Amino acid sequence: MYKLFLTFRYLRRRRIAYFAIAAVTLCTAMVLIVMSVMGGFLDQLKAKARGLLGDIIVDNRSYSGFPLYEEFIADITQWPEIVKATPVLYSFGLLRFQGTAQTNTVRVVGLRLADVYQVNAFKQSLFYEKHYPGTTTLEAQQQPLLGFDLEAEPVEVRLENGSPLQVPRPRLPAPYQAALEKSWAAGIVDDESPDSEWSVICRAAGLPTIPGVYEMVDGFGPPQMVGDFQPGLIIGRDILAKRLPDGKYQRLSYYPRGCLVTLTMLPVSEGGVFDTPVKSAFRYADDSRTGIYEIDSQHVYCDFDLLQRLLQMNQAERIDPQSGETIGAVPARCSQIQIKIAPGVEPHELARRLEKHYHSLAGDPRFASRLAPSEIQLISYIEAMTWEQSQAHIIAPVEKERQLVTILFGIISLVSFVLVLCILYMIVLQKTRDIGIIKAIGGSPGGVAAIFVVYGAAIGVVASILGTILGYYFVTYINEIQDFLTSLNPAWQVWDRSVYSFDTIPNTVRDTDMALVIAAAIAASTLGSLVAALHAGFMEPVEALRHE
């Protein structure tokens, strides 16, 4: 009983212990902040990386692709575990915006847009689809030009010199205007773009802003659809827009929606041989932002069937090289199949079954006779994996970084352990005579040692709770703190949104992290008290009583 009594009395009366509490508090908060921010960073990365993928990916890691995907999809969509499956094509190409000198090396992704919307969160990454629902398409399309509604009442805007000016209301071609009005009605506002000259005018005139960049008609004409019909292309946002330090994207006026771009690609045969490059024109239909810079700065998306034709991966006649006669059909190929599975289904086991099923297709009597040996080989390379497995190359390094940073800060936190050790040792030296008294009235060595072990543990408990509260609130309000610091001095901006993929610093604290940090802080403080406790416990009572 006396151990607890004296521990709490010393804790209250010995102010030097407050320094130990302060040190452990700060270390606890520091480790919790690091774990939470890095953990949140990892969670956000996982969420973003997930955006473009199905629950399960079927792939053979070859640009030659693999055949029998339609047959496979037809088979597996009968399974109750499968909600939707869609083929995807991957290739490399050169992207060039017409009328500019900009040429980018890009990864071209062929997809069936309607299917992909059902399989993953690709739709949420599209800018124009968000503000003009239903207008983004990969089909052939013309360029929409922003014009004016000459029949409606004009609006008044004020020029820079303050004089009023009557201007007609801006208006987009019918389907775009209708979609825009729908999104206005739904309260969708563009908070991803900075103010443009046009949006300032709109706001001054009391009109909702028109998100994105549109080329304007000449003079004050009505809106129009112009140019020849070209297939649509969705472009990674970091290819055509500049990310600003506040996280918004500045779209350039010379990349208006519907502008022409050309894509040059190299088809690859099933044998892996390069053929003649193919070049095709597209119209910029939308831009996508997943949040992963490697994807947003390199990927463009076009229609699956079109890309398949361009890459000569569609079904074709099989010609006998000797006789020159048609001897059957070369099956169409794709690079990947993305699959959405039903809720609650265990993905790893299902991936194994899917892989097994695909391999079995190569030996299926329905198809075996149609496949050339090289095509059977392409099927044998097929793997089915969960989306986490397929994105391991992005996630694993961040996971390792998180572990490394946590360990490093944990090591730095050993300072608190040493501080507890020093302070408790000092207290033991100061209280030497008290230790002698306690032993004289019957305190055992173990009991005296326990006073200081409990003392250390109590410091740990108090400090870890304070540190967890401090760390929790710091992490929760980390963005507000950052904004406040930046308002004092812009140079203090730590989280530059033009550098990071994420708009805000991760600000969630996991319960497991809190529990871990509290346990570690208590353990470190208790261990730190052991040296002092053993010293006190083994002290001879007579020597302690004679201590000056």
Place this chain on the structure above:
Amino acid sequence: MNEALLVAEGIHRSYAMGHGRLKVLRGCNLRVAAGEFVAIMGKSGSGKSTLLHILGALDVPDRGDVTFAGQPVLGARSRAGRLAVGLETALRGLQKGLFLTLKCLLLVLLVGLPLFLLIFPWLLPNVPRVLHVSLYGLAWAFGLLGGLLLVLVLLLLARLGLVHATERRRVRLRRQHFGFVFQFYHLLPELNLLENVMLPCKVGSSCWGWLRRRRAARAEAVRVLERVGLADRLKHRPSELSGGERQRAAVARALVHRPRVLFADEPTGNLDAAAGAELMDLLRELHREGQTIVLVTHDAGIAAQADRVLRLENGLLYPAEARSASKTS
């Protein structure tokens, strides 16, 4: 004369001083009867306090034995006896360790085997059965290794027990049968008077035990403080009291657990004449009530108030008159 309560025989004690040793006690013999008031006199540095500490089980002599109520204070008298106590402790530890190990093994067998049969195939469905058996074997090996380690740890603890068997006996005597009053009061400055006096009762209690007897302990502490004339200073801290009051508080703390022997080490050494006289009145009063007191002092006037006065010179104890007589002759 009553039967001896506290007996010291052939007490030797020396201290390391540089390269040599300073022999302070050279074979002191003392018998204190129950209810006796013995004063030990001597010059400063003569070894009075050292002898008192050895008698009060605060210190251990190099040689010699101390018995309290017929029981050895320092453990068994002979080396063989001490070894027997140590061995007994070691065997008890070993026995506990073996039982614990057997219990662990039994637990592994009774709980682990069904769990193994249920969990391993569920956790690792594609792993061949032979690997399951190997894993189980490995778990057993670790279990046995852990058990072995446990036995070794308990043996080590038993060895520590051998070393501290006598320490535990001394702790128990100080806690239950001895009370101390020191020259410099030695009250804990963080506690008020009542808390200081109640501390010996807390030392001997577990948390649960204290909850049950805290009212009784408090009542006893208040009673003793009333007895020494400090009933109105219960909540005062030592720093708020005079020297005489502090020493009376120290006496109260020494008496609160009703010790059979009260050891007083120069209790008046730090007090003025009036406060010293007051304290000696209190000790005499306690003695009249049957309290056994062993007091050391360098003041002949204080010593004279005891039943029997002994003088410590050259590491040996002499009856005060006898030594004086031998000096005269």
